[in-house]
Amino acid sequence: AIVFTTSNNSFGPTEISYLENRFCNLALNANRYEVKNGNDPTLGNITEEKECELEEFIDYAKVIMGTLGHKVFEPIAKTEESKMTTEEKQTHTINRLYLRRKIKGVGTIEATGMQTTEGFVVFAGSYISPVDGDTISEPIKEKRKKAVLDANGKLTEDLLFTSPSYAANFVTGKSTNGLISWKDADGNTLKSLEESDSRAMRCTE
Structure with a gap:
């Protein structure tokens, strides 16, 4: 299991829901693994500033996952x-x-x-x-x-x-x-x- 967290526990339910939505959709679009998420996460209502912060968190997570050899969020091939x-x-x-x-x-x-x-x-x-x-x-x-x-x-x-x-x-x-x-x-x-x-x-x- 791979867990991503923050150093100061700054993410609440709204931020976590946003991240869950984004990560699930990235994994589904990449189509490399079977996604067994039982929930249908929503983006929620977040400020533009918070969205930028969360997207930066996502970018870091994607880099780390790729470095570890797990290409969960990378599409198999660019066909578009x-x-x-x-x-x-x-x-x-x-x-x-x-x-x-x-x-x-x-x-x-x-x-x-x-x-x-x-x-x-x-x-x-x-x-x-x-x-x-x-x-x-x-x-x-x-x-x-x-x-x-x-x-x-x-x-x-x-x-x-x-x-x-x-x-x-x-x-x-x-x-x-x-x-x-x-x-x-x-x-x-x-x-x-x-x-x-x-x-x-x-x-x-």
């Missing part, structure tokens, strides 16, 4: 281009990968994702096969059951996986090699892209 800088938009587009697969009885499924330092992210809007195969692991089956899809079978949120293959298994519902299934816009596989990056790094050393 309106929130990105020009450089981030270019990088986001360049690193975007695609998976397209024809599945018997289902049709063609298409998904987009990206390799990150934390793992592989499957982006919201990806079409997920509704059929589970016998070749995928139970954890992947469970994740597929819990995934939130729209009426068209498309993912409504970004999801993080430990590897490209786990991500591909999740999308297809079958045992799938992610290194060759995920490709860039030019058709290059993730495996070939990683090999190219590795060769480029050796040449610069």
Whole structure:
């Protein structure tokens, strides 16, 4: 458990309610952990000065949580281009990968994702096969059951996986090699892209 407090116990019920509201919503928007908060906290009525103080407290808490390795309040990936800088938009587009697969009885499924330092992210809007195969692991089956899809079978949120293959298994519902299934816009596989990056790094050393 991680507890945040103050040195002089200066926060009363109103301030705590505000913090609870903000922290819960930050965690929900980041979508990394299951939030089991039983209350529906309200922001309450606080002064502008107090709000600035509480927001500063929140910023410090986010830094400390990140330093401890708990990215509770950090979104998996920035998918909203309106929130990105020009450089981030270019990088986001360049690193975007695609998976397209024809599945018997289902049709063609298409998904987009990206390799990150934390793992592989499957982006919201990806079409997920509704059929589970016998070749995928139970954890992947469970994740597929819990995934939130729209009426068209498309993912409504970004999801993080430990590897490209786990991500591909999740999308297809079958045992799938992610290194060759995920490709860039030019058709290059993730495996070939990683090999190219590795060769480029050796040449610069």
